[in-house]
Amino acid sequence: MVYVWEFEFFPDESGNGINAFPCGDFGYGATCGDDLVDAVEYAADFLGCAVEDHLIRGIELPPMEFGHKPEHGGQIIAIAVERTLEDIPAMTAADAARELGVSRARVAQLCKAGLLESWMSGTNRMVTRASVNARLVDGIANQVAKMLGDDAKSYYLHEIADVLFSRGIRDVSDADSDEVWTVTQENVVGE
Secondary structure (H helix, E strand, O other): EEEEEEEEEOOOOHHHHEEEEEEOOOOOOOOEEOHHHHHHHHHHHHHHHHHHHHHHHHOOOOOOOOOOOOOOOOOEEEEEEEEOHHOEEEEEEHHHHHHHOOHHHHHHHHHHHHOOOOEEEEOOEEEEEHHHHHHHHHHHHHHHHHHHHHHHEEEEEHHHHHHHHHHOOOHHHHOOOHHHEEEEEEEOOOO
């Protein structure tokens, strides 16, 4: 289905970027970009994420409204995205359990607690790939924090974990310690 929402685009306070505020009663925040083209792309991504969030939760989006007038002296541009639940990268709860190394019951608990994004598709619980990856990255960040001990506060743990995850490392104890330390040192605060 195609979803359309109007956004107001206007210069930010510094004059170096463009804000993109959804018009009307959208119920979400805003986004921005370096220039108008960048801000329009971010607005489309912002709208797509909001639509996906509503689809996953089974909540109706507010009705589309058109003809808004600028409130911040900017220009109004309608942004359109096409989204369905089938477009959202996802896996079954059983696959999520295997990937996370936990039971299906634990996946159900994580879904209920809002720590994994999920929805029912027939008799299957589908879990978003992004939320599974986020849990894996959290686990790597915790491993790095334990490895660093008291020094952990001086590092960007999630940035380190993201880099390690992107390199295919899921368990720090199985990784080459030189690679872990190199990535860690590259992410030291203030260096």
